[in-house]
Amino acid sequence: MTDNAQPTPSLDAELKPLRDRIDTLDQTIIQLLNERAGVAMEVGEVKKRYHAPAFRPEREAEVLRKIVAGNPGPLRGDSLHFIYREIMSACRALENTTRVAFLGPVGTFSEAAAFAAFGKSVEGQPCASIDEVFRATEAGTADFGVVPVENSTEGVVNRTLDLLLHTPLRISGEVEIPVHHNLMTRSGNMDGVTRICAHAQALAQCATWLSTHYPEIERTPVASNAEAARMARDDATVAGVASAAAATNFGVHIVARNIQDDPHNSTRFAVIGTLDTAPSGRDQTSLVVSTPNVPGAVHKLLEPLARNEVSMTRFESRPNRTRVGTGVWTYYFYIDIEGHQRDPKVAAALAELRELCAFFKVLGSYPLT
Numbered sequence: 001m002t003d004n005a006q007p008t009p010s011l012d013a014e015l016k017p018l019r020d021r022i023d024t025l026d027q028t029i030i031q032l033l034n035e036r037a038g039v040a041m042e043v044g045e046v047k048k049r050y051h052a053p054a055f056r057p058e059r060e061a062e063v064l065r066k067i068v069a070g071n072p073g074p075l076r077g078d079s080l081h082f083i084y085r086e087i088m089s090a091c092r093a094l095e096n097t098t099r100v101a102f103l104g105p106v107g108t109f110s111e112a113a114a115f116a117a118f119g120k121s122v123e124g125q126p127c128a129s130i131d132e133v134f135r136a137t138e139a140g141t142a143d144f145g146v147v148p149v150e151n152s153t154e155g156v157v158n159r160t161l162d163l164l165l166h167t168p169l170r171i172s173g174e175v176e177i178p179v180h181h182n183l184m185t186r187s188g189n190m191d192g193v194t195r196i197c198a199h200a201q202a203l204a205q206c207a208t209w210l211s212t213h214y215p216e217i218e219r220t221p222v223a224s225n226a227e228a229a230r231m232a233r234d235d236a237t238v239a240g241v242a243s244a245a246a247a248t249n250f251g252v253h254i255v256a257r258n259i260q261d262d263p264h265n266s267t268r269f270a271v272i273g274t275l276d277t278a279p280s281g282r283d284q285t286s287l288v289v290s291t292p293n294v295p296g297a298v299h300k301l302l303e304p305l306a307r308n309e310v311s312m313t314r315f316e317s318r319p320n321r322t323r324v325g326t327g328v329w330t331y332y333f334y335i336d337i338e339g340h341q342r343d344p345k346v347a348a349a350l351a352e353l354r355e356l357c358a359f360f361k362v363l364g365s366y367p368l369t
């Protein structure tokens with residue numbers, strides 16, 4: 001301990017009254033938090049009588065927006081957002097247990113996304129694949145699933161888009177999380193390392209950094225980044241690329257932080273479930289359509305949106321692997337539009353669009369984050 005860090009009598013004397021004030025405020029905060037929890041439990045009782053679900057994404061979005069808009073500071077808005085996500089998660093847990101399936105094992109970005117969407121007071125269910133997340137949620141062994149949709153560097157997650165096509169589930173919400181990759185080993189240095197392991201997507205997202213810093217070390221794709229962290233723990237010749245949470249989980253040391261080539265690398269996840277999310281005031285609707293393969297068909301798709309003043313925020317095409325009917329390549333279009341399907345203009349645009357499409361499915365309306 002340095003001399004500077006030694007507590008001095010005058011430091012203690014000055015801190016004492018301030019810390020006493022913090023202790024008193026904490027008692028008040030605890031009292032108010034418990035009062036809030038009591039009201040949430042009453043809300044829960046009312047919902048049970050109406051067989052309504054505990055999780056209400058539109059209400060949580062509304063609470064978070066109000067908290068951030070009414071924040072006088074000095075606390076940062078994103079700090080309050082984080083704190084209130086957990087407060088609502090804890091209150092919701094008193095109403096009912098929410099079981100959330102995600103692509104495991106623990107320590108993956110999918111787990112981080114599940115916590116970002118629901119807070120930590122949930123029962124997490126790590127699954128071996130995206131298919132299993134859909135299955136668990138469809139079978140009702142999980143109340144909701146969290147699945148990756150799109151990475152800012154790597155593009156869409158094809159398996160999720162394919163499964164969304166035919167699932168009876170809806171998209172009830174979405175969450176985007178920054179994806180920061182770290183290089184980790186058992187020793188905390190790269191001595192004796194002969195292999196760098198990670199999920200193929202993570203290796204691709206760090207390709208330039210790895211080629212610059214460790215061009216001679218072989219790269220091996222493995223099932224998940226968390227698996228790579230586990231391998232690094234068990235084998236001194238392996239370095240893993242994974243999240244900081246995975247390094248902590250498996251007790252390995254970070255050699256280099258934030259090694260992804262794009263500093264703003266992020267992944268968007270969908271919350272899937274049986275819930276039809278109500279309007280929150282700022283919403284988005286996701287749909288998937290296919291059109292007959294004739295000239296001008298895609299252009300025609302956009303007309304009902306323009307006519308009803310509905311903005312399109314995403315347009316993604318995927319080959320239709322079943323080639324229904326015609327035998328020629330056709331495409332599915334995954335479209336995101338602004339607004340909720342219950343908004344009159346959105347409802348009118350969707351009704352017109354439905355008439356033009358060989359296949360038409362609204363995946364869900366949910367709050368913009």
Ligand SMILES: O=C(O)C(=O)C[C@]1(C(=O)O)C=C[C@@H](O)C=C1
Pocket residue numbers: 040043044054055056057059060063087088089091092095
């Ligand atoms: O308003 C509700 O419906 C509640 O159950 C309360 C509450 C909250 O803590 O504010 C908790 C869970 C819901 O997902 C939404 C909000």
